[in-house]
């Protein structure tokens with residue numbers, strides 16, 4: 001029995017056993033491409049197929065969406081998604097491709113959608129048959145999300161949408177988009193309304209999706225143009241003018257701070273050694289191995305006291321993040337919101353700084369890309385460094401995260 | 417380079433005479449006119465497929481203009497037909513090239529001209545004449561683990577044949593010659609580090625391009641298989657190669673530091689311009705101190721790095737016994753400024769900074785590459801400590 005299991009309710013205990021049994025024989029074989037670490041990385045048709053099959057099978061078995069009511073395609077359980085997540089992680093299953101749907105669209109629809117929308121949209125969202133994307137940011141509205149200009153004009157019981165969304169992850173595969181649009185130009189925050197819009201069925205008609213190339217040379221995010229896209233009023237979430245409040249539900253869940261637990265798996269991409277020996281700090285921490293293999297001034301880099309200090313500093317940060325997450329779950333010991341709001345900043349800056357350190361450890365070999373056979377660690381570090389800026393920019397930049405911490409937690413004056 | 421042992425005081429103006437200032441102005445204007453960032457982007461970033469990281473992207477016509485301007489021979493001594501300009505003049509030229517992120521073997525060739533100048537042999541002078549005629553060179557010395565020391569080459573010359581592998585050779589697909597650091601097996605079966613000039617099309621030489629992240633350079637592993645070496649290709653005096661390399665080291669560090677400082681100034685100006693014009697929350701984002709302060713810090717870091725740069729360059733000509741320690745300081749300061757500034761240049765652009773179409777990534781990638789060349793900041797500080805502590 002794991003430590004987690006000791007605190008299970010009877011329902012959770014039974015469900016955990018069920019998950020373990022099912023996972024024992026249903027984790028798919030590793031793909032023939034490099035496993036992805038999260039749903040936003042889905043970039044090819046091959047990725048999509050492999051991971052969609054996995055999400056559907058985990059959903060059919062009841063491991064995805066277990067806390068959603070049965071009438072919305074869920075499992076009707078209570079506090080069981082976290083159990084399924086733990087067990088999927090433990091079993092090193094593939095990741096779930098519908099991350100934006102599961103993590104952001106589903107809770108938003110659940111809390112703000114009409115009964116008929118929930119019944120219509122949630123089952124296929126949970127099963128992964130329909131993928132979702134998040135149409136919030138625009139060329140002129142990023143950190144200042146409330147300044148979105150994409151306009152929805154009411155015409156009877158229809159809305160006609162015109163505008164431009166940008167940086168939209170996985171829009172190229174999405175059936176649906178959650179969309180924050182302006183319905184009143186005279187009021188910044190109360191002039192926003194939230195919709196779910198079908199984009200795949202409108203491609204080539206009133207919706208254009210164009211791929212954007214990332215700093216790494218990869219595709220994966222997009223821009224969309226809306227040219228008189230007409231949708232039913234039934235696709236509106238909550239009241240006209242309440243879009244900002246609805247968006248806050250989405251963002252809270254995006255930052256892992258919402259009330260609903262997001263279905264998550266994804267141990268596979270991280271799994272390197274298959275043996276189940278308890279992991280030491282050392283084996284879970286790639287920089288040590290890297291510093292042992294790379295040579296600096298004729299000696300293993302790890303023997304250089306400067307490198308050694310930096311690597312240990314990074315290890316302390318990594319362990320600190322884990323313990324920070326642990327601390328936040330102990331009721332009565334710490335302010336959980338205060339810790340939760342730090343998590344994104346800690347995690348994304350850690351990834352950035354550890355990739356920068358990896359490049360330093362590699363020295364001249366850090367110039368080599370993943371297409372050079374001589375690159376250490378298969379050339380993952382330059383790309384990891386470049387990609388890390390996605391983390392510190394998306395979903396509220398590091399600067400905005402610090403503003404939030406200072407203002408919401410410490411009560412400092414607002415800078416805007 | 418004047419390798420006099422007599423201590424002379426550094427001039428207050430770093431030795432920036434009229435010639436040096438004129439070179440700076442001409443270079444600045446030349447790169448503004450001939451390599452605006454738009455053009456650079458079209459040249460090096462039209463293809464985003466990293467699989468093509470082995471491709472050498474440059475503008476050969478633009479390069480020819482640079483050759484015609486005589487910029488390859490600015491540091492070649494006048495006695496062999498070069499311009500023999502001061503190290504500060506060379507530094508300020510390279511700064512402008514770095515600011516434009518010039519693809520082309522300018523720094524590699526200048527570096528070789530300094531090494532050849534320090535060799536002081538007839539063969540070295542003959543090689544310098546080739547540079548005056550427009551030939552380009554790159555120095556090849558790194559072993560497989562990328563050592564930054566001068567005596568760690570794995571190449572061997574025995575019985576007139578050069579054999580082995582050398583790594584991380586800069587702009588290898590662009591240059592006409594390599595200045596190769598090899599161990600010459602001598603008559604007593606001992607080995608002497610030796611410098612030899614080898615044409616890029618030499619027999620038995622294979623150039624194996626690396627797939628790299630920097631879009632403005634190319635880099636390769638060279639494989640020599642029984643490449644014949646004639647006596648006149650040996651440019652270092654017997655037993656004196658390491659001494660020549662030691663003498664040239666400050667200049668090598670100065671050129672790369674200059675490139676970094678120039679590129680950093682581009683990063684600063686481009687990001688400040690964005691912060692002055694990008695609006696969020698009804699304000700230009702530069703209003704926010706989270707944007708303003710890092711830019712101010714970056715500016716300070718650049719100006720400190722430039723001050724170190726000119727101090728080191730000036731020392732090469734006026735205070736040679738201090739040149740290495742100042743050059744180590746310059747490279748450390750420049751590398752750290754670049755690491756910080758590159759990060760901020762992407763971060764402060766927000767989503768657009770994460771795209772290929774935005775120009776900032778080209779400079780970030782060039783800086784990452786430059787930071788490691790000839791040793792990163794902590795390596796420079798380690799070497800500096802050795803120098804300082806060895807002084808009595």
Ligand SMILES: Cc1cc2nc3c(=O)[nH]c(=O)nc-3n(C[C@H](O)[C@H](O)[C@H](O)COP(=O)(O)OP(=O)(O)OC[C@H]3O[C@@H](n4cnc5c(N)ncnc54)[C@H](O)[C@@H]3O)c2cc1C
Pocket residue numbers: 133134135136137138139140141142143144166167168169170221389390391393394395396397398399400403415416694695696697701704705706707763764765766767768770
């Ligand atoms: C990889 C990636 C994936 C993304 N995926 C999606 C997606 O699926 N859907 C979607 O809607 N959006 C997505 N985004 C967009 C993302 O949410 C925005 O890029 C982000 O909110 C920043 O907005 P911006 O790009 O307009 O930058 P800006 O807001 O213009 O920011 C520029 C700089 O100014 C700083 N700044 C701005 N305001 C302040 C302030 N008040 N105080 C201090 N500093 C400030 C920022 O921190 C930043 O450094 C994605 C972005 C990335 C990089």
